[in-house]
Amino acid sequence: MSLIQNLKLVHLPKSKTSNYSHLLLSVFVLLVAIFCLAPVLWQLLTSLKVNADISAVPNVYIPKRYTLAHYTELFTRRPFLNYIFNSALVSITSTVLCLALGAPAAYALARLRIWGEQVILAGVLIVTLFPYILLFLGLLQVVQALHLGNNYLALIIPYTAINLPLTILVMRSFFQQLPRDLEDAAKVDGYNIQQILLQIVLPMTVPALVTTGILAFIFAWNEFIFALTFITRESLKTIPVATAQLGSSSVFEIPYGAIAAATVLGTSPLVLLVLLFQRRIVQGLTAGAVKG
Amino acid sequence: MQLDKIQKREQLTGWMLTLPALLLLLLVFAYPIGQAFWLSLFTKNLATQLQPVYSGWNNYVRMVFDGRFWETMQNTTIFTCVSVFLELLLGMGIALVLNQSFPGRGIVRTIAILPWALPTALMALAWAWIFNDQYGVWNDILQRLGLIHTEINWLGEPSLAMMAAIAAEVWKTTPFISILLLAGLQSIPVELYEAHALDGANPWQSFWRITLPLLMPQILIALLFRFAQAFGVFDLVLVMTGGGPAGATETVSLYIYAMVMRYLDFGYGAALIVVTFLLLVAAVAIVSFLLSKARNSKF
């Protein structure tokens, strides 16, 4: 407390220039907020406008009438509930799998002296940089060979894998910060290795698992190229692909309102996650990128 | 003897814990790359023939004379360099702003990572809508400001379409850079600035002599990640422009995708993948080298 006050004291000297720079700072903050929010808000506004307002020239910024018609259209005329279910199922399953595989690996890499540790770590680090386009051809052949086309597994397996490197890096840096004494105390108490992992380490790991899980979920929810390539049946498509194809599906007129509504629906779970877990997302990202 | 037993047990446990993850990584990352190397030596085109035929370096030779390949390379390079450069400038600015203390900082920080978290494909739709020639809000704003008098077809003109795609990319991924840089800024001790200020330095000098050098590792890491990702850009361009107009925004990944999925030319597609992979590895190696040098010089 006193430390914080001390720090403030150093920054406190107020003068005319500080008032001026306060104003400048406020302007910058406002610009940052507008820059980040405007496209999202514009899409939200479009999704609530009636068609006449959407195609009005000049643009209508404050519509007189609002409608939910574009949203209801998504659910009545199109299988949008289905898309949401698909996205949720694939993302949640792959996230859970990813944590289940990645956390033990991260523990081993952080705590146990295993042969080839450096090589594995370097490999994991490099792999985080691969764009998915490099993988899709080979995976397509795997999917064909295993007859997984139009099967949730065709997405769950690659999504689990693409999130593994980040999971391993973030969880490893977490395990390294975990005091070793706790595990030693458990050993002296008579816990065996499974018991230590499940009864001592796992409960302490929950916050880190949540952090990593959120990141993995975001990446899985947002993935596009695999979903586009491996799933062709309409009822199995995920939201990003289905929404992107809304525009090209109708020959006559592009349904801007429906697209906007679909965008809002597809992004809202993530907006929610960001609002709730901003701090954790930042922690996870920096731990994965910087400490790795 | 006793030592061996304990160490062996530890090794075994370690491998049992690591192996499942490792196998999956090999399947999804190593196998496709290896497969691409192998396949690139064959002529395999589902549209014309069924059996792959060994053709040595043919696919690579073909690439040298493939004008469209070089165009996509050029597009990708421009897209990558311009957007990463702009992101770095903007990301640094945002990080500096977010590092100040002001009321509501938490909420602004939350807003500032929002674009990064949203699905690229969906936000590409949003940006296509913003840049729409008839109803787009960007044209409307420019007209209201009196900067233009007739609507501009942003996504219909080659050079403008590239600018639009870059704008969307910058919007989408600047937050990633600001997050990393902000974390870096927060790790710089305040005392350094105070000492420097006592020495008579102004904030501008502090930025160049303290902030920037100490932030170098974060900057390079951000560059590394962003460079690799931007080079493989796919969803954003596919959804916004589809590579058009007239191939002006077609990136290497769009070309690879079309080669495989539309022309069904797996052999040549594999060769394209291999070359892209090697270029990326080279670029990453250079940045990593710079990174290790920056880290060493710091300590």
Next chain:
Amino acid sequence: MANLELRNLNKTYSSKVVPVKDISLKVDEGEFLTLLGPSGCGKSTTLRLIAGLEQPTRGQIWIGERNVTDLRSGDRNIAMVFQSYALYPHMTVAENIASSLKLRHLSKLEIRQRVTDVATKLGLEELTQRKPSQLSGGQRQRVALARALVRQPDVFLLDEPLSNLDALLRERVRAELKQLFKAQNTPVVYVTHDQTEAMTLSSKVAVLYNGNLQQLDPPQRIYTHPANRFVASFVGSPQMNLFVLSCRDNAAWLGNFPIPVPLPTVPPQIVLGIRPENVCLARAEDTHTIQGQIYLVESLGMQNLLSVRVQGAPELTIRALLPAAWQWSDDIVKLTLSPQSLHWFDAATGDRLF
């Protein structure tokens, strides 16, 4: 009940890092052994070897008639208190204390009985349902102790258990620790770098340095008869005066002053040690007197610590503890080195000669 024995223990991490070179010692039932040494000398490593958290490179560990060298940590029936306390953060105090008993499949009734007993003994009754994060440092330390005591183990190990407490609390807990372990008829191995703790708590002190056992003796003897130069300089505060002196005419010469060497054959060089509290103002009848110039007086409250430049050897400084009441008029002072408190060490090996 059983004793603990280490036989030729060695731990080699790499050819350069050998924190434990060759340590043999025995701790009997009811004995309180302190491993004392500067930080980094291998105390914790020794303790972790006993606990089975590290495997020795060579040597054996015996508890009573059992060779436990190859046993898993949990099978040795040892309890350990960690410097960081290592309380499981997700368990309540009661669960922390009971964890090892549960693993041993004791009956619920007995577990509750033993936890209640030990909680009462340590004054933790009110806290049993709290999580460690809701406890003060001193309370956490008690819980760690309780977790060890409840085990009724064959051996107690404690690794600097007081070093995370503030000075006042440390003194109080030190006294309580002594009471607690006096009641247990079990070998205790206690690690510390703090000589006061070692002196006050232990029945025996093992001074470690460089991975080797320097001296194993009761605390008083460590103080009065340090086995070598290292022990002499490490134990005691303020530090013992140690001088490397040349010998002539059966005496070591401290500046202009001969100090008789009580040895049959006198080496050309010798190390003389004397504690500051054994350097007094000289009276007329005293032998072993020296004279020098005061150049620094540090007040320690009850006493003054004088630093004196010895006449004839200005590079030698001798420090003396004198009563605070003593007033000096002149900065030349005459001191006597109490003859029965002189320590003589070999100049080459550092071993005690007399």
